[in-house]
Amino acid sequence: MFRPMRRKSKEIDLQAAKELLHHARYGVLAVQGDGGYPYAVPVNFLYEEENRRIVFHGSAAGHKADALRACSRVCFTVVGSETVKNEPWAPFVQSAVVFGQCRMVEDREETLRLVKKLAMKYYPDENTADMEIASSGAAVRMFVIKIEHLSGKEVQER
Numbered sequence: 001m002f003r004p005m006r007r008k009s010k011e012i013d014l015q016a017a018k019e020l021l022h023h024a025r026y027g028v029l030a031v032q033g034d035g036g037y038p039y040a041v042p043v044n045f046l047y048e049e050e051n052r053r054i055v056f057h058g059s060a061a062g063h064k065a066d067a068l069r070a071c072s073r074v075c076f077t078v079v080g081s082e083t084v085k086n087e088p089w090a091p092f093v094q095s096a097v098v099f100g101q102c103r104m105v106e107d108r109e110e111t112l113r114l115v116k117k118l119a120m121k122y123y124p125d126e127n128t129a130d131m132e133i134a135s136s137g138a139a140v141r142m143f144v145i146k147i148e149h150l151s152g153k154e155v156q157e158r
Contacts, residue, residue, distance in 0.1 A: 002099060002149040010153040017096040017152025021047035021054070024078035024096075025122075029056065031067040031074050031102075039067055045076075046118045054098060054145040055114050065104065068143065074102045076145055081154075092156050099149040105142040114142040 005011045026042050033039025041064055045056040054076055058064055068074070081094040105111045112133070119129035133140075 002151075005151055005153060007153075010155055012094055012152040012154050014150065014152070016094065016154075017150055018047070018049055020078055020080055020094050020096045020152060021098075021150075022049070024080045027054070027056075027076050027078040029064070029074060029076050029102075031064065032071045033063065033067050039063060044118070044122060046114075046121055052147045054100070054147065055118060056143050056145075057115065057118060057140050058143055059139070060104065060141045065141070068102050068104065072101045072103060073099075074145055075099055085156075090156050092154055094152060094154045096150065096152040098145065098147050100145040100147045102143055102145045105144060111140070111142045114144075115140055118142075 025044060027045050028040050029043050030038055030040040043056040043058070045054050047054055076098040077095060079093055079095045082091045084091050105114060115133055116129065119133060120126065123129040123132065
């Protein structure tokens with residue numbers, strides 16, 4: 001169902017792709033948007049390896065939520081792990097690409113648990129995270145991408 005990587009020499013192993021998902025701060029969510037046009041939007045996220053899923057937050061209304069209600073199939077991409085090896089002007093970068101099905105979390109208790117877990121990745125301490133959740137937690141919605149396929153690669157940007 002999912003295409004194999006064309007240039008196998010650029011492929012990184014699955015564990016390296018998972019590490020990138022654990023450490024990247026932002027990813028790009030791509031959905032089928034209005035009129036069949038793709039819609040891609042950057043989001044902060046959390047990778048739950050044990051559940052094979054990506055978690056991110058958003059609103060129950062808007063382009064992203066409407067697109068996900070219309071079609072749950074998504075692509076999610078992160079880029080990172082930039083390293084310089086031989087040529088200082090031409091860094092190597094890794095990327096991970098996820099394909100999966102995305103849904104909005106309906107259970108409020110689960111939503112709040114996931115908001116807290118995501119917040120702990122980005123806020124400096126639990127108190128700051130709790131204050132932010134208290135001020136905006138009522139409106140936030142959480143989305144979950146169930147990973148069906150994950151791949152990664154490393155390329156030299158020159």
